[in-house]
Amino acid sequence: MAGAWPNPEFFLIKDISLTLKDGSKLDVDRSLVTRAMQYSSTSGFPELIKWVKDLQEKVHKPPTLEITDENKQLDIIITNGSQDGICKTLEACVSAGDNVLIEVPTYAGTLAILNPLKPKILPVESDKDGIIPGSIRRHLSKWNPEDSQNPKSSIPKILHCVPNGGNPTGSQLTWERKKAIYKLCQDYDIIIMEDDPYFYLQFSKPYVPSFLSMDVDGRVMRFDTFTKVMSSGMRIGCLSGPRALVNKIIQHQQVSAVHSSGLSQVALFTILQEMGHTGFLQHCDKVADFYKRQRDACLAAANKHLSGLAEWVEPSGGMFVWLKLPQIKDTYKLIWEKAREKEVLFVPGNAFMIDSSVPCQYLRSAYSLVSAEDMDKAFERLSAIIKEELKQ
Incomplete structure (x- = not known):
């Protein structure tokens, strides 16, 4: 009579069956x-x-x-x-x-x-x-x-x-x-x-x-x-x-x-x-291979459109490319206003800094969800925005 546990008689779920993407089913x-x-x-x-x-x-x-x-x-x-x-x-x-x-x-x-x-x-x-x-x-x-x-x-x-x-x-x-x-x-x-x-x-x-x-x-x-x-x-x-x-x-x-x-x-x-542990690690390898291909597509688009406008280092893993715009003093307005107007979204670098109020020349680009075609469009638009900014 000490326990404050609800009576399981009224719990509605009895069985759970999972269907995986390969078509297999697990009970x-x-x-x-x-x-x-x-x-x-x-x-x-x-x-x-x-x-x-x-x-x-x-x-x-x-x-x-x-x-x-x-x-x-x-x-x-x-x-x-x-x-x-x-x-x-x-x-x-x-x-x-x-x-x-x-x-x-x-x-x-x-x-x-x-x-x-x-x-x-x-x-x-x-x-x-x-x-x-x-x-x-x-x-x-x-x-x-x-x-x-x-x-x-x-x-x-x-x-x-x-x-x-x-x-x-x-x-x-x-x-x-x-x-x-x-x-x-x-x-x-x-x-x-x-x-x-x-x-x-x-x-x-x-x-x-x-x-x-x-x-x-x-x-x-x-x-x-x-x-x-x-x-x-x-x-x-x-x-x-x-x-x-x-x-x-x-x-x-x-x-x-x-x-x-x-x-x-x-x-x-x-x-x-x-x-099993072996199967899990094999699955992780497949996921990593996918993101590596995404990274390569992202870098190809960056090389095509941002050479001379941005600097970056090839990511060793993960989902992101960290871009520096050396000719832009602060990316915040450029990204949150001008890029959004062109229907392309990045994250201004100040979001990742200790003091977000200090001007920051960086931005983060995520390649996890975007097709190679859309990455190309995104960097093409970003290139145009940077060039327009530099004319002012």
């Missing part, structure tokens, strides 16, 4: 459906957690699987997409006035989470090879490594980065830089938030090893998602990290979402179980 195990209709474990369905944990072991081989300190052992929570885990982690770890290391430019959603928390954001420079370790080192030069043991110190506790196919840059953090960054975070006892939704959309193999794969200390919080390769509407991601920190996120989940959608979890698990 979700009825016992899973029954469990999915009721409240369940905050951390996620045990079957899905095990599948994900086995995948992490297969792909990343995390040292924290074998670590003896229980607080640092690898643990996992299923989240409502990876952004849910990022939001909860930042809310747990960041207070007003805290110094936080953030790669710039960065995902606009991360900035939207951070800004209400009112930290002091320390922008970490990046280029085509991702975060520049020297930029982190310059920020940290204000402190000594021993300051990390002083609770009253203002030393940064968090580094957030998007290491693969970054939104918006499409850049990829190299293995050599990752090693240097991890060493810096060891020296100054910094938690690495490895926000990696595009990990499986890398355009070359083998995959660049993750921070999780080198984490001997239990300082990496890794955020994965099934959004980019399975379904964005399912809203299923996962957070992998040291148990002590993951437990805090589980407590947050208990008082916010309670748990991720049971129906989404069992539907996804049924598909993943049928595919």
Whole structure:
């Protein structure tokens, strides 16, 4: 008589059958459906957690699987997409006035989470090879490594980065830089938030090893998602990290979402179980190959219409090309007003900057949904808009 669970007699769904695009049909195990209709474990369905944990072991081989300190052992929570885990982690770890290391430019959603928390954001420079370790080192030069043991110190506790196919840059953090960054975070006892939704959309193999794969200390919080390769509407991601920190996120989940959608979890698990880890990775390869072709079409259109007007670096993965218009002081009005009038949409670069009010010469172009023909039209129109702007 203690439980506040609704009576399942009135739950309307009894069976779930899934029809996949290849025509095959999967029946979700009825016992899973029954469990999915009721409240369940905050951390996620045990079957899905095990599948994900086995995948992490297969792909990343995390040292924290074998670590003896229980607080640092690898643990996992299923989240409502990876952004849910990022939001909860930042809310747990960041207070007003805290110094936080953030790669710039960065995902606009991360900035939207951070800004209400009112930290002091320390922008970490990046280029085509991702975060520049020297930029982190310059920020940290204000402190000594021993300051990390002083609770009253203002030393940064968090580094957030998007290491693969970054939104918006499409850049990829190299293995050599990752090693240097991890060493810096060891020296100054910094938690690495490895926000990696595009990990499986890398355009070359083998995959660049993750921070999780080198984490001997239990300082990496890794955020994965099934959004980019399975379904964005399912809203299923996962957070992998040291148990002590993951437990805090589980407590947050208990008082916010309670748990991720049971129906989404069992539907996804049924598909993943049928595919197996090998089948899942093969599927990811097909998705990455598609986006690589899209990238190539996007770059071909850019070369055709924007040579001499824009600069860009070939993306290593993901869905975006990051364009610089060196002759335009600020892209905001050009994109939000003039480009929209010509019925073409991009995102002005200031959306991905710490201070969006500062003039920015960049824009983000997404090639995930657009045909090669429409990409050609889009850059043709953008070229005309830039040329018209330069005449004024």
